[in-house]
Amino acid sequence: MAETVLEQQVRRAGGQEFMSSDEIVGKRVKNPEGYDLGEISSLRVGLPTGRVAYAVLRTGGMFGLGAKLFAIPIEAMVYRPGDDVFVVNISKYKIDNEPGFTEGEWPREANWNLIESTRPMGPPSQEEARAVTRTEPPPREVVTTERVEVREKPAPEEMPIKAEEVESRAKETRPVTEAHAPTLESMMRAEEEGVEAERPVAAPEPSPTRLSVADLQDSLKGLEYPAGKGDLINHAREQNASEDVIAALEQFSDRTYQSAADVSEEFGKVR
Numbered sequence: 662m663a664e665t666v667l668e669q670q671v672r673r674a675g676g677q678e679f680m681s682s683d684e685i686v687g688k689r690v691k692n693p694e695g696y697d698l699g700e701i702s703s704l705r706v707g708l709p710t711g712r713v714a715y716a717v718l719r720t721g722g723m724f725g726l727g728a729k730l731f732a733i734p735i736e737a738m739v740y741r742p743g744d745d746v747f748v749v750n751i752s753k754y755k756i757d758n759e760p761g762f763t764e765g766e767w768p769r770e771a772n773w774n775l776i777e778s779t780r781p782m783g784p785p786s787q788e789e790a791r792a793v794t795r796t797e798p799p800p801r802e803v804v805t806t807e808r809v810e811v812r813e814k815p816a817p818e819e820m821p822i823k824a825e826e827v828e829s830r831a832k833e834t835r836p837v838t839e840a841h842a843p844t845l846e847s848m849m850r851a852e853e854e855g856v857e858a859e860r861p862v863a864a865p866e867p868s869p870t871r872l873s874v875a876d877l878q879d880s881l882k883g884l885e886y887p888a889g890k891g892d893l894i895n896h897a898r899e900q901n902a903s904e905d906v907i908a909a910l911e912q913f914s915d916r917t918y919q920s921a922a923d924v925s926e927e928f929g930k931v932r
Contacts, residue, residue, distance in 0.1 A: 680740070689746045690718055690733075693921065696753040702730070705767060715771035718749075720756055729761035734771035750777045872905045872932070874925050880906045887919045 682704050690698045699720030707714045715732040722728030739748045755775055762768060880902035881893060888896070894910045912931040918924050 685716065685747075688740075690738075691746050691748055692751055692753065693748060694753075698749070698751060698753065698756050699731075701733075701747065705732070707769075714769070720761075729756075729759075730763065731756070731759070731761045731775060732768050732770070732772045734773055734776065737773075737776045751775050752777060872909055874928060876903075877906055877909065877928055878921055878925065881921070881924065886921070887917050889917055890915050893918070893924065 686701055686703060688701050690700060692698060699718050701716050702719040703717045705714045705717060706712070713735055715734055716738065718731040718733045719728050720731070733749060733751075737749050740746075741748055759775070880897045880900050882900070884893070884896045890910070890913050893913065894907060897906050897910055909928060909931060913927050918927070
């Protein structure tokens with residue numbers, strides 16, 4: 662069963678049908694987020710069945726000393742020939758915090774507890790890996806201070822107000838409605854008479870925000886693939902995604918997406 666699944670995964674990713682042990686040993690291993698987890702140091706074969714029990718992932722250490730070993734299921738590994746690496750759905754946090762095992766204490770079976778999910782997993786594109794590992798410095802903060810001085814306002818003198826003054830003030834403070842708004846005809850008449858007419862001022866349009874692939878994938882974290890367009894939008898709303906993410910997803914084609922790589926490719930088309 663292990664050999665058959667590995668053969669199918671390799672054929673789907675790069676077109677190879679079989680790989681020798683020499684080709685597998687020494688390959689780097691990454692997770693879907695693009696983090697480097699280590700390298701394949703060996704393959705453990707069970708006897709007398711001759712079945713490959715697991716691949717040994719070696720991480721950490723220096724010159725072979727102090728490294729940790731992990732038993733990775735062959736079924737969970739996907740080979741990506743473009744980058745010549747294996748992709749496995751294991752978080753960097755688990756690799757850093759799990760004890761693993763040492764040479765001479767080889768486990769009999771693979772450690773499936775390391776795998777985040779058993780669902781089909783496609784390898785990430787180079788753009789997805791760069792988006793996760795790329796770090797940008799935060800924008801500089803500009804702090805301005807203002808001095809506010811509070812003074813007591815003198816009490817106004819009580820003076821009788823005439824009816825003519827009340828009517829005049831009401832005209833000055835009357836709100837501008839469509840009836841009072843300057844029209845093209847009134848503006849042209851004012852220019853002919855040499856009077857500068859009031860021109861409506863258009864409100865500035867808000868500057869659009871730039872949505873990145875990393876922002877989109879963060880809003881879809883934990884989504885089960887394959888998924889349709891409606892599943893992407895519903896999951897993003899459950900994750901309290903921004904309106905920019907929802908608006909981008911609504912422009913997607915109404916089809917089935919097999920992996921996060923399909924979503925990133927579609928995002929590049931609608932962006």
